[in-house]
Amino acid sequence: MTRPPKAIPPCLICRQAPGHGELCPSDDDEATYYLQHPLPDGHRDWTPAGIRYTGTPARRTAVRAVMATTCWVRMHGKPNLPMSPGLLINQILATFGSSASKTARIGYTSDFLTTLDCRCDPWRCIHDHDAPNGVAPDWLTHPRLDPDLVVYVPLVAVEIRWADLWQTYWFADAGGGAVSLAIDSIPEISPPGITVACHRRWCDLCPGSSKPGARAKAPTPCPCSCHAGTPS
Numbered sequence: 536m537t538r539p540p541k542a543i544p545p546c547l548i549c550r551q552a553p554g555h556g557e558l559c560p561s562d563d564d565e566a567t568y569y570l571q572h573p574l575p576d577g578h579r580d581w582t583p584a585g586i587r588y589t590g591t592p593a594r595r596t597a598v599r600a601v602m603a604t605t606c607w608v609r610m611h612g613k614p615n616l617p618m619s620p621g622l623l624i625n626q627i628l629a630t631f632g633s634s635a636s637k638t639a640r641i642g643y644t645s646d647f648l649t650t651l652d653c654r655c656d657p658w659r660c661i662h663d664h665d666a667p668n669g670v671a672p673d674w675l676t677h678p679r680l681d682p683d684l685v686v687y688v689p690l691v692a693v694e695i696r697w698a699d700l701w702q703t704y705w706f707a708d709a710g711g712g713a714v715s716l717a718i719d720s721i722p723e724i725s726p727p728g729i730t731v732a733c734h735r736r737w738c739d740l741c742p743g744s745s746k747p748g749a750r751a752k753a754p755t756p757c758p759c760s761c762h763a764g765t766p767s
């Protein structure tokens with residue numbers, strides 16, 4: 536069977552061809568996600584920029600499997616990182632501006648994402664459109680696939696501790712730079728008066744009390760639950 540010439544495959548997200556549905560994020564530069572998935576206590580936004588790596592259920596399965604191999608390093612002092620993810624993470628943090636100072640942890644994966652550097656429109660890539668749900672695509676045994684298109688991409692992550700929220704930004708190290716894949720958001724409010732260390736879950740670094748403010752004379756004890764049970 537041959538494809539009719541110039542047949543345009545449907546969009547992976549809105550399923551339309553040749554155009555896109557009215558609400559399809561592919562046409563929206565401001566869209567921050569094309570799909571949201573629940574996480575325990577929060578959710579994950581799959582970002583439009585990462586569609587090439589995450590645009591099918593099979594590809595997202597592969598990404599989640601690589602995410603599970605993340606080595607986390609606390610962003611305290613001079614974190615000790617392998618050279619390659621370290622350089623990329625520095626580039627990413629530079630784009631975060633002042634928010635970079637809220638980084639609690641940075642991460643890099645010990646495994647690579649095996650994926651495809653094909654010439655398809657990433658919103659309409661046909662290469663694993665029929666891959667079974669829940670199974671990472673096996674590119675190397677895919678029929679009619681040029682093995683030269685297969686690439687191995689490590690992931691890096693930056694975890695930001697906001698006042699009331701944890702966010703983890705996931706990126707692919709795509710050679711030329713970082714490509715945003717997903718943003719995880721998990722709301723969590725710390726008790727008032729908590730120290731910066733305990734707010735970031737660096738409980739072993741907490742001095743046990745916050746510095747006295749302009750009016751308070753004595754230091755305020757840190758209310759983090761990690762101090763409960765410590766004899767005073």
Ligand SMILES: [Zn+2]
Pocket residue numbers: 546547548549550551554555556559560561658
């Ligand atoms: Zn679309």
Ligand SMILES: [Zn+2]
Pocket residue numbers: 651653654655660661662
């Ligand atoms: Zn493709």
Ligand SMILES: [Zn+2]
Pocket residue numbers: 732733736737738741759760761762
């Ligand atoms: Zn604590």
Ligand SMILES: [Zn+2]
Pocket residue numbers: 730732733738741742743744757758759761762
């Ligand atoms: Zn504390």
